[in-house]
Structures are given as structure tokens and as C-alpha cells.
Amino acid sequence: MLTSPYENGDRCSGGLAMTGARESTEAFEAIMSDVDPPSYVVTAAAGDDRAGCLVGFATQCSIDPPRFGVWLSKLNRTYRVARTSRTLIVHLLRDDDGDLAGHFGGETGDDVDKFAGIDWSSGPGGCPVVERLDWFAGSVVDQVDTGDHVAFVLAPWGGRCQRSGRQLSEAELGDIEPGHPIPGR
Numbered sequence: 001m002l003t004s005p006y007e008n009g010d011r012c013s014g015g016l017a018m019t020g021a022r023e024s025t026e027a028f029e030a031i032m033s034d035v036d037p038p039s040y041v042v043t044a045a046a047g048d049d050r051a052g053c054l055v056g057f058a059t060q061c062s063i064d065p066p067r068f069g070v071w072l073s074k075l076n077r078t079y080r081v082a083r084t085s086r087t088l089i090v091h092l093l094r095d096d097d098g099d100l101a102g103h104f105g106g107e108t109g110d111d112v113d114k115f116a117g118i119d120w121s122s123g124p125g126g127c128p129v130v131e132r133l134d135w136f137a138g139s140v141v142d143q144v145d146t147g148d149h150v151a152f153v154l155a156p157w158g159g160r161c162q163r164s165g166r167q168l169s170e171a172e173l174g175d176i177e178p179g180h181p182i183p184g185r
């Protein structure tokens, strides 16, 4: 059972037929509730400000040139820092990283320093690199307002991939109360 706060409604029962119901988002919501995306920690830096949060809305979106999209909620501190950040860092969470998921998804940098007490260093563009995780950097080549989240389109470069283990999927995260409210709820 998915526990993501981004989950909408019941899982698909296999019996939902919505032909002709163009205005309804029921089928969309049922299908999305069956999708189990990977989990990332995305960090940003602008001047002396640094930020980072748990992200499920993220995907490769071009092969040539290589591009990766990260969607940040307008409510999050990470979004506010990312607005003027020329680089973002995308870290992949693996199956033993549940503690970091809770830390970066359940706390907001508006209230706590998320980088106190974890092993990190300053990476490309001054963005924090969480030492335990695999990561790549990306230059922000576009920002697209898609609604309550903004897409940051990244041109990837650099990074590190040294770990093994499965990705940590959203379904495995358990109940994380997001540090900032979920848009629309």
C-alpha cells in the first residue's frame, strides 16, 4: 500500500472505466496511485543559503541532450533557494536510506538546519553533497511553472555512483508527514 502524501485516492481496482468522462481525474488518480516512483534528495544553494528536501516528482526527460526534471513545491524552502540556484544536486536514496528520507521529507529548513548532524560537504555550485549517497549535479537550464510545483530542468554533469542496493521506492517510505503542507490539502 502506497503511503505517499502525493498519493491520490484508492489504488486502481482494475474496474474503473471512464470513457467519455473527460472532466474527471478519477482514472488519472487511480493510475497514479499504482505508480511507485523512486525517492531522491535534491539540494540547492544560493549565496550562503543551502536547502534540500525529499523529492518523488523527478525523472529523466531527454536522452540527447541528457536532461533530468525535478519538480519542487512552491511551498518548500528548497524551492525558494533553488529559484536562484544555478545548480542542483540529485541524490538517489537506496533501500537502507529510510532515515534520510524521513529527515529531508519530514523536516523543513524553515525550522531546522537539516545539514547539522549529517555528513555532508560543499559540492558543485556550493550545493550540499550528502556523503552517504550517490549523486549527480545538474545545471539549471530551465524552470517551468507547472502548477503548485515548478519543474527545474537539469543538464547533468559530475557526481558519484559507488553504492549498490535497490532504490528506495515511495511505497517503502512509511508515513512521513511532510515538513511543509501538501499543496491543495
Ligand SMILES: Cc1cc2nc3c(=O)[nH]c(=O)nc-3n(C[C@H](O)[C@H](O)[C@H](O)COP(=O)(O)O)c2cc1C
Pocket: 004, 005, 006, 051, 052, 053, 054, 055, 056, 057, 058, 071, 072, 073, 074, 075, 076, 077, 078, 079, 104, 105, 106, 107, 108, 109, 110, 170, 173, 176, 177, 178, 179, 180, 181
Ligand atoms: C513521499 C514524499 C514525496 C515528496 N515529493 C516531493 C516533491 O516531489 N517535490 C517537493 O517539492 N516536495 C516533495 N515532498 C515534500 C518535501 O520533501 C517536504 O515538504 C520537506 O519537508 C520540505 O522541506 P524544505 O521546506 O526544507 O524544502 C515529498 C514528501 C514526501 C513525504
